[in-house]
Amino acid sequence: xxxxxxxxxxxxxxxxxxxxxxxxxxxxxxxxxxxxxxxxxxxxxxxxxxxxxxxxxxxxxxxxxxxxxxxxxxxxxxxxxxxxxxxxxxxxxxxxxxxxxxxxxxxxxxxxxxxxxxxxxxxxxxxxxxxxxxxxxxxxxxxxxxxxxxxxxxxxxxxxxxxxxxxxxxxxxxxxxxxxxxxxxxxxxxxxxxxxxxxxxxxxxxxxxxxxxxxxxxxxxxxxxxxxxxxxxxxxxxxxxxxxxxxxxxxxxxxxxxxxxxxxxxxxxxxxxxxxxxxxxxxxxxxxxxxxxxxxxxxxxx
Amino acid sequence: xxxxxxxxxxxxxxxxxxxxxxxxxxxxxxxxxxxxxxxxxxxxxxxxxxxxxxxxxxxxxxxxxxxxxxxxxxxxxxxxxxxxxxxxxxxxxxxxxxxxxxxxxxxxxxxxxxxxxxxxxxxxxxxxxxxxxxxxxxxxxxxxxxxxxxxxxxxxxxxxxxxxxxxxxxxxxxxxxxxxxxxxxxxxxxxxxxxxxxxxxxxxxxxxxxxxxxxxxxxxxxxxxxxxxxxxxxxxxxxxxxxxxxxxxxxxxxxxxxxxxxxxxxxxxxxxxxxxxxxxxxxxxxxxxxxxxxx
Numbered sequence: 001x002x003x004x005x006x007x008x009x010x011x012x013x014x015x016x017x018x019x020x021x022x023x024x025x026x027x028x029x030x031x032x033x034x035x036x037x038x039x040x041x042x043x044x045x046x047x048x049x050x051x052x053x054x055x056x057x058x059x060x061x062x063x064x065x066x067x068x069x070x071x072x073x074x075x076x077x078x079x080x081x082x083x084x085x086x087x088x089x090x091x092x093x094x095x096x097x098x099x100x101x102x103x104x105x106x107x108x109x110x111x112x113x114x115x116x117x118x119x120x121x122x123x124x125x126x127x128x129x130x131x132x133x134x135x136x137x138x139x140x141x142x143x144x145x146x147x148x149x150x151x152x153x154x155x156x157x158x159x160x161x162x163x164x165x166x167x168x169x170x171x172x173x174x175x176x177x178x179x180x181x182x183x184x185x186x187x188x189x190x191x192x193x194x195x196x197x198x199x200x201x202x203x204x205x206x207x208x209x210x211x212x213x214x215x216x217x218x219x220x221x222x223x224x225x226x227x228x229x230x231x232x233x234x235x236x237x238x239x240x241x242x243x244x245x246x247x248x249x250x251x252x253x254x255x256x257x258x259x260x261x262x263x264x265x266x267x268x269x270x271x272x273x274x275x276x277x278x279x280x281x282x283x284x285x286x287x288x289x290x291x292x293x294x295x296x297x298x299x300x301x302x
Numbered sequence: 303x304x305x306x307x308x309x310x311x312x313x314x315x316x317x318x319x320x321x322x323x324x325x326x327x328x329x330x331x332x333x334x335x336x337x338x339x340x341x342x343x344x345x346x347x348x349x350x351x352x353x354x355x356x357x358x359x360x361x362x363x364x365x366x367x368x369x370x371x372x373x374x375x376x377x378x379x380x381x382x383x384x385x386x387x388x389x390x391x392x393x394x395x396x397x398x399x400x401x402x403x404x405x406x407x408x409x410x411x412x413x414x415x416x417x418x419x420x421x422x423x424x425x426x427x428x429x430x431x432x433x434x435x436x437x438x439x440x441x442x443x444x445x446x447x448x449x450x451x452x453x454x455x456x457x458x459x460x461x462x463x464x465x466x467x468x469x470x471x472x473x474x475x476x477x478x479x480x481x482x483x484x485x486x487x488x489x490x491x492x493x494x495x496x497x498x499x500x501x502x503x504x505x506x507x508x509x510x511x512x513x514x515x516x517x518x519x520x521x522x523x524x525x526x527x528x529x530x531x532x533x534x535x536x537x538x539x540x541x542x543x544x545x546x547x548x549x550x551x552x553x554x555x556x557x558x559x560x561x562x563x564x565x566x567x568x569x570x571x572x573x574x575x576x577x578x579x580x581x582x583x584x585x586x587x588x589x590x591x592x593x594x595x596x597x
Contacts, residue, residue: 023419025414029470034440041445051451105335106336113343116346118580118588122587124547131349131566280441
């Protein structure tokens with residue numbers, strides 16, 4: 001009786017190691033390029049590490065932390081980063097929501113809208129930056145020309161004016177990346193059952209009321225997801241700013257990631273840059289955790 | 303009596319007055335919606351169209367009248383300049399090779415890991431799952447310094463592997479594969495195992511063939527992500543002949559400075575491969591994104 005158990009039931013030696021074995025290749029990459037570097041970053045923040053000499057250098061205690069936290073430039077790049085995040089996240093959530101709800105009403109031509117809004121998203125940041133370097137150029141750019149058409153006699157220097165540079169970069173970013181959120185919202189709209197639309201219509205709700213009271217609330221989960229993904233992505237901004245303004249004019253668009261890049265690779269101050277990295281990591285974690293906590297709280301209230 | 307008589311009246315009012323008004327509102331709303339959508343879509347096409355239009359204008363015309371859209375003498379001269387001055391064929395080849403290598407390694411490593419997490423049972427499986435997924439929270443970019451130092455110490459700067467290896471641990475890819483594998487009927491796996499197939503063979507001959515949709519979705523989004531990556535190749539590649547397309551394109555700007563026809567020609571050349579990928583795989587890309595985000 002006991003001897004007739006199927007051979008597969010007996011976990012052989014190869015069987016026990018099959019799972020860990022198949023996990024191993026990815027785990028190695030994960031440990032070497034994510035976990036290891038993260039641990040290094042934590043440790044290097046307590047040392048006087050430099051790109052120019054081998055090893056970690058002298059133990060520095062908390063001096064990197066006091067230096068970074070007392071550095072006006074750290075706070076300014078953080079402020080720039082947060083300002084960019086607000087300038088991009090708000091329109092990228094609201095506008096993509098509106099456009100997706102409108103596009104969802106039309107079966108024909110959805111291909112066209114998806115192309116128009118989504119195609120820019122697949123392009124490299126370098127291409128976006130080349131195009132917008134020209135669009136925002138003084139005298140010769142389309143953006144100044146467009147401002148003149150609508151009656152602004154002396155349009156600002158879009159990338160040269162500290163008050164406008166970040167707004168201009170944010171506008172280019174909205175143009176570039178809206179397709180991703182647009183598609184997430186279209187997918188969320190697909191999940192709303194047909195019967196919900198019909199029930200609301202039979203109850204006499206007009207299109208506007210249906211959007212406000214039925215569709216938008218039902219997209220709540222998607223909105224949470226889109227907002228967090230967007231905020232986290234915006235907090236890591238680097239490419240387009242590096243190529244459009246190099247952080248200028250006068251440091252007004254320099255993001256935190258560029259501070260890490262500059263202090264780490266240009267000045268070689270690895271310890272200092274590691275501390276900034278870790279603090280930025282904490283900010284990114286906090287933003288997503290706080291957001292999820294707020295949403296969970298709001299859902300409990302309801 | 304009144305209690306019975308009144309309701310039908312209101313009911314009737316509703317049915318006679320309701321539908322036409324509602325129908326009109328619906329039609330008006332649809333028209334406004336369509337108008338707004340088309341206006342936005344056209345606005346969205348302006349930058350691409352303008353880059354294309356400028357790239358085929360003679361350079362002198364762009365200088366004298368930069369914001370004009372049209373030219374009587376279209377020319378591909380700017381494209382010729384780019385090919386002559388830059389190392390464009392190298393950049394295309396480098397982007398292609400690094401993207402293919404990274405994508406292949408990611409798909410194999412991530413799908414194996416996801417298969418192990420989803421279908422096999424071992425003691426630390428749940429812990430491994432949590433540790434891996436926590437990686438989604440780690441922003442790779444902030445780790446650029448230690449990643450750079452690691453590659454420098456083993457002499458991989460200015461090599462393909464230097465561009466490829468740090469991009470392989472893509473936790474989102476594991477997550478996407480895991481979601482798909484969780485949906486595979488348990489009986490299918492058990493049947494293969496009962497027939498005496500080992501785990502690796504089950505993975506290769508049963509699971510991978512039915513996973514084509516998720517494989518192609520992951521392939522496309524990893525490929526596009528690696529192709530478009532800017533910061534990492536900027537750090538590890540300094541040799542112009544080893545640069546990927548995005549990094550190479552920024553050096554074009556340094557060579558040409560102001561001439562916008564050439565800059566727009568480089569933008570178009572940088573955009574073409576990706577637009578082609580997008581047009582070919584539009585549905586897969588869209589499904590891939592919808593799948594990664596929501597389920």
